[in-house]
Amino acid sequence: MVQSKESRIFENEHHGFCSNCGRRIVDDEIVYVGYDYEGNHTAVCEDCKSLVQTLILKRVHKDRQYTVPERDTRLWKFMDLSKFLSLIQRSELYFRRADCFDDSYEGAKGIKKNEAFWDEAYKKFFIDAVKSTKEFTGKDVSDEEAQEQSLKLLNQLKENGKSWRFKSFVCCWHANEFESEAMWNLYTNDSKQGVAIQTTYNNLYLALDKDPDIYTGYVNYIDFSKQFASINDTLFYKRYSFAHEREVRSVIHEFSNQDLSTGIYKPVDLVCLIENIYVSPTSQSWFYDVVKNIVEVYGLKKPVLQSTLNEEPFY
Numbered sequence: 071m072v073q074s075k076e077s078r079i080f081e082n083e084h085h086g087f088c089s090n091c092g093r094r095i096v097d098d099e100i101v102y103v104g105y106d107y108e109g110n111h112t113a114v115c116e117d118c119k120s121l122v123q124t125l126i127l128k129r130v131h132k133d134r135q136y137t138v139p140e141r142d143t144r145l146w147k148f149m150d151l152s153k154f155l156s157l158i159q160r161s162e163l164y165f166r167r168a169d170c171f172d173d174s175y176e177g178a179k180g181i182k183k184n185e186a187f188w189d190e191a192y193k194k195f196f197i198d199a200v201k202s203t204k205e206f207t208g209k210d211v212s213d214e215e216a217q218e219q220s221l222k223l224l225n226q227l228k229e230n231g232k233s234w235r236f237k238s239f240v241c242c243w244h245a246n247e248f249e250s251e252a253m254w255n256l257y258t259n260d261s262k263q264g265v266a267i268q269t270t271y272n273n274l275y276l277a278l279d280k281d282p283d284i285y286t287g288y289v290n291y292i293d294f295s296k297q298f299a300s301i302n303d304t305l306f307y308k309r310y311s312f313a314h315e316r317e318v319r320s321v322i323h324e325f326s327n328q329d330l331s332t333g334i335y336k337p338v339d340l341v342c343l344i345e346n347i348y349v350s351p352t353s354q355s356w357f358y359d360v361v362k363n364i365v366e367v368y369g370l371k372k373p374v375l376q377s378t379l380n381e382e383p384f385y
Contacts, residue, residue: 136287
């Protein structure tokens, strides 16, 4: 049976927990996805599998290597006027191809000089995995065969890691309860003509139609000289030097053969997405009027606010 989008959404929203008993599901445990006796979606653990009347699939559970934000987590996207106008005109969010970012560590597992340690660890893992097949096949695997197969698997894993950068697309957000002066300067070509939209994680999730092919979570900031990124979800790892970005990112993996150039667009419900629109703290009144007029022309009934970061203090 083909799994429907609704079933995938249900499974995604209950990821890591049994939808019946609420027990946390651990790595490598089997999850049973289907419909219960009342026709409701279900994704349950081994103990609750008898509640599944119609089984769609059995899946080996793997923990996410990123944390999904709380529903009311406030998110910001800072941009220049041209990108804001593109967003409003198209009603689409832009996802940039991972290899096109300035940071060469996008999708990296570690630093080059530590690659041999990573190789050795996974080579050993694959050797053990290959030898364990005797349990299912009843056939012995020689040390030479295990070495040969493990090298093939390791090389395939590394090639996949490289190619995923060209098949993965990212939309970045800043998680913060308040505006960030640093983000205004970093993500607008001219800080005097910058625009920011403010939303929440839940609004973003709903505005993208709960798309189960879009993965959204916090970035993990690590020391690549001492740590490796996870074998999966590597795009949710960045260097400590970027920790000031407090990034939440949405990631799409696109494996079609079509030419996707340097990015893709995804339809988004702007009414659902946007809570407030802010103009740069250093912008002049005419720029505020321009942004407000754009919003009105496109019938987007959302507040346009002047940033208060540069309000005059008293001493």
